[in-house]
Amino acid sequence: MQNYHLDHLQHLETEAIHIMREVAGEFERPALLFSGGKDSICLLRLAEKAFRPSDIPMPFLNVETGHEFPELIEFRDRRAKQLGAKLIVRTVDQALAKGTATQAPGEVSRNKLQIPVLLGAIEEFRFDCAIGGARRDEEKARAKERFFSFRDSFGQWDPKNQRPEIWNLYNGRLNAGENMRVFPLSNWTEMDVWEYIKRERLEVPSIYFSHTRECFRRGGQWLPLPPEHTDPTKPDPYAGARPKPSEPRKTMVCRVRTIADMISTGMVESPASTFDDIIAEVAAARVTERGSRADDKASEAAMEDRKKAGYF
Amino acid sequence: MSLTTAPHVPVDILRFNTCGSVDDGKSTLIGRLLYDSKSLMEDQIEALERSADITGGGQINLANLTDGLRAEREQGITIDVAYRYFATPRRKFIIADTPGHVQYTRNMVTGASSANLSIILVDARTGVIEQSRRHTAIAALLRIPHLVVAINKMDLVGWSQARFLEIRAQFEEFLPRLDIKDVKFIPMSALNGDNVVEPSPHTPWYVGPTLLGHLETVHIASDWNLNGFRLPVQWVNRPNNPTDQSLHDFRGFSGQIAGGIVKVGQKVIAFPAGIVSTVKQIWTYDGPVQEAFCPQSVTLVLEHDIDISRGSMLVGLDHLPGSSSELQAEVCWMHPRALQAGKKYYLKHTTHTVQVAVTEIVNKLNLATLESETGATELAMNDIGEIRLRTAKPLVFDGYSANRLTGSFILIEQGTNATVAAGMLNPPREIVKPENGDYVI
Numbered sequence: 149m150q151n152y153h154l155d156h157l158q159h160l161e162t163e164a165i166h167i168m169r170e171v172a173g174e175f176e177r178p179a180l181l182f183s184g185g186k187d188s189i190c191l192l193r194l195a196e197k198a199f200r201p202s203d204i205p206m207p208f209l210n211v212e213t214g215h216e217f218p219e220l221i222e223f224r225d226r227r228a229k230q231l232g233a234k235l236i237v238r239t240v241d242q243a244l245a246k247g248t249a250t251q252a253p254g255e256v257s258r259n260k261l262q263i264p265v266l267l268g269a270i271e272e273f274r275f276d277c278a279i280g281g282a283r284r285d286e287e288k289a290r291a292k293e294r295f296f297s298f299r300d301s302f303g304q305w306d307p308k309n310q311r312p313e314i315w316n317l318y319n320g321r322l323n324a325g326e327n328m329r330v331f332p333l334s335n336w337t338e339m340d341v342w343e344y345i346k347r348e349r350l351e352v353p354s355i356y357f358s359h360t361r362e363c364f365r366r367g368g369q370w371l372p373l374p375p376e377h378t379d380p381t382k383p384d385p386y387a388g389a390r391p392k393p394s395e396p397r398k399t400m401v402c403r404v405r406t407i408a409d410m411i412s413t414g415m416v417e418s419p420a421s422t423f424d425d426i427i428a429e430v431a432a433a434r435v436t437e438r439g440s441r442a443d444d445k446a447s448e449a450a451m452e453d454r455k456k457a458g459y460f
Numbered sequence: 461m462s463l464t465t466a467p468h469v470p471v472d473i474l475r476f477n478t479c480g481s482v483d484d485g486k487s488t489l490i491g492r493l494l495y496d497s498k499s500l501m502e503d504q505i506e507a508l509e510r511s512a513d514i515t516g517g518g519q520i521n522l523a524n525l526t527d528g529l530r531a532e533r534e535q536g537i538t539i540d541v542a543y544r545y546f547a548t549p550r551r552k553f554i555i556a557d558t559p560g561h562v563q564y565t566r567n568m569v570t571g572a573s574s575a576n577l578s579i580i581l582v583d584a585r586t587g588v589i590e591q592s593r594r595h596t597a598i599a600a601l602l603r604i605p606h607l608v609v610a611i612n613k614m615d616l617v618g619w620s621q622a623r624f625l626e627i628r629a630q631f632e633e634f635l636p637r638l639d640i641k642d643v644k645f646i647p648m649s650a651l652n653g654d655n656v657v658e659p660s661p662h663t664p665w666y667v668g669p670t671l672l673g674h675l676e677t678v679h680i681a682s683d684w685n686l687n688g689f690r691l692p693v694q695w696v697n698r699p700n701n702p703t704d705q706s707l708h709d710f711r712g713f714s715g716q717i718a719g720g721i722v723k724v725g726q727k728v729i730a731f732p733a734g735i736v737s738t739v740k741q742i743w744t745y746d747g748p749v750q751e752a753f754c755p756q757s758v759t760l761v762l763e764h765d766i767d768i769s770r771g772s773m774l775v776g777l778d779h780l781p782g783s784s785s786e787l788q789a790e791v792c793w794m795h796p797r798a799l800q801a802g803k804k805y806y807l808k809h810t811t812h813t814v815q816v817a818v819t820e821i822v823n824k825l826n827l828a829t830l831e832s833e834t835g836a837t838e839l840a841m842n843d844i845g846e847i848r849l850r851t852a853k854p855l856v857f858d859g860y861s862a863n864r865l866t867g868s869f870i871l872i873e874q875g876t877n878a879t880v881a882a883g884m885l886n887p888p889r890e891i892v893k894p895e896n897g898d899y900v901i
Binding site for chain 1: 471472473501502503504541542543544545547551552554566567569570573574681684686694695697698699700702704707710712714715716721743744745746753755756757770794806808809811864865868869870872877878879882
């Protein structure tokens with residue numbers, strides 16, 4: 149530390165810790181969105197760095213579509229327990245049962261249904277702030293996000309009317325019913341995330357590493373074969389997401405690059421079994437991370453439209 | 461310049477912003493930087509080609525890379541600050557693409573406030589226009605340490621060295637009135653890629669670096685302030701019922717160091733209490749450290765039990781800050797509802813928010829002439845002017861010219877909570893003084 153120099157990861161880290169502490173200082177009831185994915189894994193380490201030796205002063209919140217990879221759920225629950233944090237899970241199934249969310253006819257993906265569930269949880273727990281792991285390098289609409297993203301009482305993002313963010317001064321003031329989404333990893337890239345995970349020796353769910361899995365081809369992607377439907381008394385939760393006879397199947401050595409749920413995550417063929425392998429793969433990648441996400445391929449403005457409706 | 465695909469860890473981060481008026485080719489320049497430095501991915505290039513088929517008559521438009529929102533593509537404008545990232549083996553870069561319309565000065569201030577470097581784009585055919593002066597003046601006001609004047613579209617003036625020198629002379633006419641130390645002029649064609657990443661064969665008369673070459677090598681290590689320790693307290697760290705007995709009495713002050721260096725055993729003053737104490741421990745998650753520096757995030761434990769909370773500031777005994785509730789500052793107004801003298805706002809300075817009344821508009825900057833004019837009754841959106849303020853509690857602060865983090869503030873409108881202004885404090889008239897060993901403010 150003699151030369152008073154921070155490398156790029158240390159710069160990103162101190163910026164993110166500053167933002168986490170501003171949240172703790174400015175909001176009454178913040179929550180941290182933790183899915184078990186690589187970005188939110190970094191958020192948890194940053195929260196430890198921001199708040200230890202105290203407890204992390206906010207609960208973790210996750211919205212389940214009901215189509216999650218089991219490995220992710222297992223990891224999420226274990227990690228929250230290790231950190232002594234309260235984990236709140238709200239599901240699309242609950243919202244469908246209560247009628248607070250309705251599936252569009254013929255639509256299989258539950259990606260958009262996460263929006264009413266998230267907004268419902270914010271209302272139920274009166275959260276005034278939710279910290280998320282979104283990064284600006286992921287997508288064009290995200291590139292225009294602020295660190296502190298103001299949402300009106302409907303959770304809507306208005307890109308034309310954002311609060312200017314100057315220096316490191318964040319305006320967290322809200323009126324009743326409004327809330328804030330805060331993105332400490334805004335300036336991080338996919339490469340930064342993996343380099344940080346490696347430097348901090350963080351555990352990640354096993355599906356980020358190479359494994360053997362049966363997949364099928366749909367929409368230009370290799371999608372994982374959903375789990376067997378074992379309870380015939382209930383409707384198949386993966387109806388519509390199972391391979392049709394016309395869709396080719398293949399047993400692949402593969403991994404996930406980005407995790408949505410099993411319906412929206414394309415598997416990438418890869419032998420990467422260590423962090424260094426993954427970092428080498430990211431460095432050599434010729435498509436973006438979101439190129440393997442079916443939810444972003446809907447249209448050029450898919451993310452912009454979802455964010456305006458309250459997506460995180 | 462070599463770009464490898466091997467894993468690498470860049471040594472530091474350079475933040476820069478680009479400014480120019482509507483057709484100067486800003487977005488094209490950023491697209492070119494990303495494209496030629498191989499920072500674009502196949503699906504991004506595919507998406508560009510797709511939109512070229514739909515809207516561009518088959519011509520790939522590099523500007524589509526940064527103009528992300530539907531409204532922008534439809535209107536062919538950039539409505540907000542967009543952030544882009546790329547890395548070379550030497551550095552990681554964060555680009556704030558800030559729009560050039562007159563009405564978006566506030567976005568330039570947003571994008572440029574934390575920049576190490578600003579790129580001002582000038583169309584070689586039109587030369588210096590009011591926008592160029594305006595952008596340069598804002599960069600100077602924000603004290604951005606490094607400036608690049610990118611003289612673009614040189615292909616359209618026949619790569620004329622005379623034209624390049626003429627435009628440089630136009631700049632040098634008004635630069636002395638602004639306090640900018642490091643200015644670099646680069647002739648280029650962003651559309652064709654000349655002197656952006658690769659040196660141009662058309663400018664044998666230009667011996668300087670390409671734009672990327674300059675961005676990779678410009679010296680930024682001294683852009684952070686290492687004089688005068690400042691720690692604005694963000695959060696008081698007091699573990700509840702710790703299982704570890706040694707943490708029972710733990711009381712730490714967490715924050716990001718906004719200036720200087722702090723060492724274990726060093727004396728610090730806690731404001732607003734004004735009481736001197738000694739640094740007992742510098743606590744970090746990765747273990748205690750003997751010293752820490754700006755801009756690290758740390759948690760300090762002091763020898764004495766002093767009343768310290770969020771909004772307090774710990775400072776070192778040398779390079780003392782000022783303290784006053786009567787302030788004078790340059791502000792950039794950012795809201796459609798104009799500033800009027802007499803109105804009350806919230807002022808957020810470091811981690812401290814206080815009520816404030818604007819007592820006087822001293823002058824307004826005429827961005828066409830760069831002259832300050834007295835007699836203004838209001839500051840409208842995108843106006844820059846000097847104002848006087850009175851805060852409900854005294855502020856402990858530095859002049860913006862001495863420290864960008866402890867010399868800056870934002871104004872927040874009461875009721876709507878809109879961020880309405882960015883402010884840069886004038887140097888303090890009086891610095892804090894000891895009284896019976898303590899520093900009373």
